[in-house]
Amino acid sequence: MTLSQPLLFEIQVQRIFPKPFLKWAGGKSQLLEQLTPLLPKNFSRYGEPFTGSAAVYWHLFTLREKRSLLFTDARLTDSNTELINCYAVVRDNVNELIEKLSTHREKHDKEYYYHTRALKVQHLSSIDRAARFIYLNKTCFNGLYRVNRSGQFNVPMGSYKDPTIFDVEELKNASLALQDVSLDAVDFREILNWAQAGDFIYFDPPYAPFSKTSSFTSYTEKPFGEQEQKELAGIFRELDKRGCMVILSNSWVDTVLNLYKDFYCVEVKASRAINSKPERRGKISELVVTNYGP
Numbered sequence: 001m002t003l004s005q006p007l008l009f010e011i012q013v014q015r016i017f018p019k020p021f022l023k024w025a026g027g028k029s030q031l032l033e034q035l036t037p038l039l040p041k042n043f044s045r046y047g048e049p050f051t052g053s054a055a056v057y058w059h060l061f062t063l064r065e066k067r068s069l070l071f072t073d074a075r076l077t078d079s080n081t082e083l084i085n086c087y088a089v090v091r092d093n094v095n096e097l098i099e100k101l102s103t104h105r106e107k108h109d110k111e112y113y114y115h116t117r118a119l120k121v122q123h124l125s126s127i128d129r130a131a132r133f134i135y136l137n138k139t140c141f142n143g144l145y146r147v148n149r150s151g152q153f154n155v156p157m158g159s160y161k162d163p164t165i166f167d168v169e170e171l172k173n174a175s176l177a178l179q180d181v182s183l184d185a186v187d188f189r190e191i192l193n194w195a196q197a198g199d200f201i202y203f204d205p206p207y208a209p210f211s212k213t214s215s216f217t218s219y220t221e222k223p224f225g226e227q228e229q230k231e232l233a234g235i236f237r238e239l240d241k242r243g244c245m246v247i248l249s250n251s252w253v254d255t256v257l258n259l260y261k262d263f264y265c266v267e268v269k270a271s272r273a274i275n276s277k278p279e280r281r282g283k284i285s286e287l288v289v290t291n292y293g294p
């Protein structure tokens with residue numbers, strides 16, 4: 001090497017590609033391919049008021065890692081306090097969480113499941129609550145989240161032979177991807193106190209029922225009914241007026257199509273996972289609404 005030659009260092013940047021580590025009814029992983037062309041190209045802040053397993057946030061993060069998107073801030077919220085506590089612990093204490101999850105994995109059997117389910121979260125530390133939440137999510141029936149009137153989780157154990165309770169790399173990737181994210185356990189209406197012009201907001205509410213008998217809307221103690229769907233449509237309109245870019249997913253049913261008839265309505269196809277009647281578990285039409293056109 002002569003002195004006149006510049007020194008070149010190759011900087012290896014470790015990219016992170018997070019994905020959902022929870023099972024969640026209505027999780028959007030299977031719709032990402034259809035949602036991607038509808039995403040706004042340019043925004044600086046992202047807000048997701050019905051976060052669930054955060055499939056869309058992990059996807060946006062991945063697009064940013066690949067330099068296909070640029071955004072600086074993200075805020076994930078959901079009314080499920082255990083879910084948001086879980087994300088906060090993944091963000092702030094992932095190593096301790098992994099230790100607690102290893103204990104759950106070692107002890108898992110029917111008796112241990114029901115013992116853990118019966119624990120009162122008010123008596124547990126936030127890390128214990130998060131570990132319990134992930135453990136129950138991965139071992140309960142279909143990954144459902146359902147609580148009784150007093151807020152106690154009441155889903156029976158699933159019949160998995162050897163459930164994968166956690167994956168260390170998955171949790172560590174999620175932790176890195178959450179480092180600059182703000183997390184709040186709040187109702188969707190609270191988005192009005194945060195959103196400003198230029199933000200991108202994605203709404204993925206509990207879906208309006210396909211029929212009077214097919215409703216699966218109980219993620220939390222409070223039901224999400226017609227009144228909530230109407231209020232959400234009002235918030236969509238208000239955010240549109242403010243200059244936000246908004247996307248909403250919902251069922252392809254007349255009541256919802258009427259609420260969003262002034263916006264761009266796109267039909268997408270999804271496999272329905274939650275239906276008690278096997279003959280109704282095929283590809284179904286779902287609605288994606290945007291306020292900014294193709």
Ligand SMILES: C[S@@+](CC[C@H](N)C(=O)[O-])C[C@H]1O[C@@H](n2cnc3c(N)ncnc32)[C@H](O)[C@@H]1O
Nearest residue numbers: 024026027028050052053055079187188204219
């Ligand atoms: C369809 S799921 C969201 C799924 C998510 N997009 C995913 O990919 O997993 C709906 C979410 O809304 C939350 N939720 C229900 N009622 C709510 C309310 N009033 N305010 C905020 N979140 C609510 C539930 O806890 C649930 O996580």
